Amino acid sequence: MRVLLVEDSVRLQQSVGAALRRSGYAVDISGDGEDGLWRATGEAYDVIVLDVMLPKLDGLALLKTLRARGCATHVLLLTARDQVADRVTGLQAGADDYLVKPFALEELLARVQALCRRGYGRKDNRLAIADLEIDTAAKQVWRAGAPVKLKPREYQLLEYLAHRTGAVVSQSEIEAHLYDDEATLMSNVVESALSSLRRKLSAANPTPLIQTRRGLGYILEAPPQ
Amino acid sequence: MTTIRQQLTRRLLLGMGSLLLVGAAVVYGTTRTALTRQFDETLRAQATALASAVEEDNGRIVVDSADDIVREFNRPEGGTFFQVWGTNGAVDVVSPSLRDRRLPWPASHLASSGCWNTTLTGGLAIRAIALKFQPHPADEANVAHPASAPVETILVVAADRRHLNQSLTTLAVILAGSSLLVLMLTGGLVPLLLRRELAPLEALAGQAQRITAESLATRFATDGLPGELTPISTRLNDLLQRLQAAFARERQFSDDLAHELRTPIAELRSLAELARKWPEERNDDQVLAIALQMESIVTRLLALARVSQGSATTEVQPVNLTGLVEAVARQLDERRANGRLSFQFELPPALTIQSDPTLVRAIVTNLLDNAVEYSAPDTTVKIVGTFHNHAFQLHFTNTVRQLDAADVPHLFERFWRKDAARTGGDHAGLGLPLARALATSLGCTLTAALNETSQLTLTFSGPTETNRTAGPI
Numbered sequence: 001m002r003v004l005l006v007e008d009s010v011r012l013q014q015s016v017g018a019a020l021r022r023s024g025y026a027v028d029i030s031g032d033g034e035d036g037l038w039r040a041t042g043e044a045y046d047v048i049v050l051d052v053m054l055p056k057l058d059g060l061a062l063l064k065t066l067r068a069r070g071c072a073t074h075v076l077l078l079t080a081r082d083q084v085a086d087r088v089t090g091l092q093a094g095a096d097d098y099l100v101k102p103f104a105l106e107e108l109l110a111r112v113q114a115l116c117r118r119g120y121g122r123k124d125n126r127l128a129i130a131d132l133e134i135d136t137a138a139k140q141v142w143r144a145g146a147p148v149k150l151k152p153r154e155y156q157l158l159e160y161l162a163h164r165t166g167a168v169v170s171q172s173e174i175e176a177h178l179y180d181d182e183a184t185l186m187s188n189v190v191e192s193a194l195s196s197l198r199r200k201l202s203a204a205n206p207t208p209l210i211q212t213r214r215g216l217g218y219i220l221e222a223p224p225q
Numbered sequence: 226m227t228t229i230r231q232q233l234t235r236r237l238l239l240g241m242g243s244l245l246l247v248g249a250a251v252v253y254g255t256t257r258t259a260l261t262r263q264f265d266e267t268l269r270a271q272a273t274a275l276a277s278a279v280e281e282d283n284g285r286i287v288v289d290s291a292d293d294i295v296r297e298f299n300r301p302e303g304g305t306f307f308q309v310w311g312t313n314g315a316v317d318v319v320s321p322s323l324r325d326r327r328l329p330w331p332a333s334h335l336a337s338s339g340c341w342n343t344t345l346t347g348g349l350a351i352r353a354i355a356l357k358f359q360p361h362p363a364d365e366a367n368v369a370h371p372a373s374a375p376v377e378t379i380l381v382v383a384a385d386r387r388h389l390n391q392s393l394t395t396l397a398v399i400l401a402g403s404s405l406l407v408l409m410l411t412g413g414l415v416p417l418l419l420r421r422e423l424a425p426l427e428a429l430a431g432q433a434q435r436i437t438a439e440s441l442a443t444r445f446a447t448d449g450l451p452g453e454l455t456p457i458s459t460r461l462n463d464l465l466q467r468l469q470a471a472f473a474r475e476r477q478f479s480d481d482l483a484h485e486l487r488t489p490i491a492e493l494r495s496l497a498e499l500a501r502k503w504p505e506e507r508n509d510d511q512v513l514a515i516a517l518q519m520e521s522i523v524t525r526l527l528a529l530a531r532v533s534q535g536s537a538t539t540e541v542q543p544v545n546l547t548g549l550v551e552a553v554a555r556q557l558d559e560r561r562a563n564g565r566l567s568f569q570f571e572l573p574p575a576l577t578i579q580s581d582p583t584l585v586r587a588i589v590t591n592l593l594d595n596a597v598e599y600s601a602p603d604t605t606v607k608i609v610g611t612f613h614n615h616a617f618q619l620h621f622t623n624t625v626r627q628l629d630a631a632d633v634p635h636l637f638e639r640f641w642r643k644d645a646a647r648t649g650g651d652h653a654g655l656g657l658p659l660a661r662a663l664a665t666s667l668g669c670t671l672t673a674a675l676n677e678t679s680q681l682t683l684t685f686s687g688p689t690e691t692n693r694t695a696g697p698i
Contacts, residue, residue: 011492012491014511018503022502080488101487102487105495106502
């Protein structure tokens, strides 16, 4: 999952960015409204964490512009204003959620995760495809009842494919959603992660769940009965 | 709760009742006196006329029954009576109208010539008058040579006073009834009139009652109000305007303070939670920087509060402004170099004033710190000092970025910063407000001016000698 953090406080950029990365998200950071708008319209983000008071272009104006341009990415507003009127204004401008500073980091992570789920039309933390089970809250995976140990990037790849079960996902989509500006993308990084993921998933059950569609991308689906 | 309307109603009714009572009493009393006097005069005239009909005939008192006046006393239904006593106190003559009844002996009334109320035997209420006289002889020829000694005769003439009493009673009833009627009409009319006339006052009170901290934008109408209420309404509007402005300032201050503290607290909290969950992300330097930033905000706010309340103490002594400015500038040398700035001093060799060195140092530090923080790179911060007519002026001029003339009045507002987002830095917009508050407490002034080449000049000026102690601002 890829998150855009638009926040002018350098310290919050560092701490929230680190927490999101540690939680397995690819994170891009922007320090002002204009740059945030440019990034939000140019990249495919699952969630945007947006501060309201920003230099150059304030968060609410950024949000309205985004919505006016048809961008449906879920937005979590982050602000020091805690009045009901402020929240209403934020939500009416097109925000999906609202968090008042100071906030608990765990709460922010949980809200970002919930917004990611909503982006794929899910309300449950558990995903199940055939004998594969994924707990998106605990970030744990089971195949045929046996736990599967995955690296963060492998897990993110699996969760992303699982969210889009039955759909062919292109390599560029995977790169856009799982790798932020700080990642150095090698040409075979996605294939390499997929290969490792397939190997670990087949340990408990050799039936493959991830199929390759030549020239199109990859698909995770239950094998035919 | 007693209202003006209730009080006025009660007092007007009470006043009207008292006036009616007094008026009725006066009318009744005057009429009674007039009627009684008229009654008495008639009675006295009758008595005088009757006395002329009383004769002495050989020591015996007789009344000439042929006299017209005497005939009026013959009919019992006439309501007039007389009785004559001779010298020995024996009753000599009584009017036929008395029949078997008798008039009471006048006793004490003989001394006065007035009338008095009494009753006939049998209970009839009458009013009587007594005359004491010597009747003339029946035989006019013996007047010059009377056969016997003069006879002292007592004549009492009385008249039925029931008509008089009835008239007075009727008058009393009429007066009481009309007074009561007027009082009842007043009782109905006064509240109606008061309600109508006091309606603007009640509307004013109702509007005032509905005003809360959330509705301070309300204003009282002044058009069409009675003259007595117009100044009240105008003053209330002035008061509301000041209250609204004060509330707005207070709210803005709270919002600004909340924002200034929420952001570092949010930073601190997220850093702490991050370090607890992922210890390798721990960053003590950032924690310390946040703590110092919050300390700076709180310290400046406390200083502002103390100076504003006049609780800051001052110690007046000679202050070498030239040396002080140069010393403060040296402390900022590293930041000056980082910002690629240069200082240019144009100060008299020893510009010395009488003031509080600590507060003056705080002012100069804030002004120089502000200049270094907000100057454009590769520019010069110019500090010029002048001394003239027992007054000094210190000008701090620097080239600023993104500041226009409209921003100048806001420079001394608490928490004001050009960037509405208040991004970054350890400045909370408290330095200049604090400097001005300190300057004011020392009897000095601090002003700002921006020229067309974006050069901002902050001028700290005041008397060179002051024994003023810090006072509230």
